[in-house]
Amino acid sequence: MKNSQTYIDSGVLELFVYGTLPEEEMVEIAREVSQDTALLQEVVEIENHLMHLAKAAAPGEPKDVSVLRKYINDNETKVIPLSRKQTPIITFMGWAAAILLLAGVGYLYTENNKLEDRIVDTERELLLQEGKTQVAETNLDQTRGLLNVIRKQDLIAVPLGAQAIAPEAYASVYWDKKSGKAYIDVKGLPEPPEGKVYQVWSLTLEPLTPTSIGVLDQYDASGNQIFELSNPNESEAFGITLEPEGGSASPTLEQLYTLGVVASS
Incomplete structure (x- = not known):
């Protein structure tokens, strides 16, 4: 048996819970988990976390995502080989959907802020140009008026x-x-x-x-x-x-x- 912490740090338990490992590795890890309390506790925590994410991404009663139950029967160490079709892909999809949703919201928020900044900059530039135009028109009118005055013959x-x-x-x-x-x-x-x-x-x-x-x-x-x-x-x-x-x-x-x-x- 490998060291418990090695399993936990490697991230292989998450892949085991997602059901994305080859069948032979799924069987081997199920055997290891059934014989190690620390690994069993880690798997349960991962499954609970995925259940929570699945509920958030797809409201309703989530299906049982326990991979370990599919590979061991209660406390027995007998391994029951299952078809890959029985892996908890729905849960994995729910988890992925939750991440994509958060990423999409973050992207839209960032793009919206950029758009608002561009609108503010454009409005500021338009106001500045309008102000310059008004000043120029005022100066032109004043200059024309003064030129008309200084053209008088009695000056x-x-x-x-x-x-x-x-x-x-x-x-x-x-x-x-x-x-x-x-x-x-x-x-x-x-x-x-x-x-x-x-x-x-x-x-x-x-x-x-x-x-x-x-x-x-x-x-x-x-x-x-x-x-x-x-x-x-x-x-x-x-x-x-x-x-x-x-x-x-x-x-x-x-x-x-x-x-x-x-x-x-």
Whole structure:
């Protein structure tokens, strides 16, 4: 007789209970089990476990799955050879069905979660695109409106030339003196570095007196580049400086990017 633990660890007892071993091995193991209490107890536990799985997979009164009873008669050691047709295949099928059911449920759950994630990502992307479209349409409408305004003949156009700090920079001011509005076109200015903003100044020259008319904190190099500011001043010139975020009380002359004088009428 083989060692009891060897049988248990090998998994052969499970195959014996499933009825999937060759007939000769079934007979041999039945003989061993009938002579070993530990093996008998292990077989009973396996059969009970399969009975439980079979009930879960196929409700109803399960058939007797005891293989050992088919190979031994009570406590006698006489082996009764049986046809392979009498092995408990129904129980094995129930057990397999239970595993397949659990695997199928797990697969469907995983696929459902993936589908939900894809739907959420798609909805988020659509909302983002809708938001971008609305912003673009709003900016376009605003730009068209501003262009219509600055084309008025009674506006004073003031070109602002580049200064030493930015030789390639340029800007324009369109000043409606009657309404006190100034339209600042900063398309020719480089994008300000992080933590910096452009600030527009109205200047009187004698004596030189700067007055801030606005901070361009909404500057966007790829979007809005025309700003409407209030300018009730008697301006003689306009300048644009680069200032710390939030603006400054007085212009930083070392950061003067553009400057232009209002033409005398």
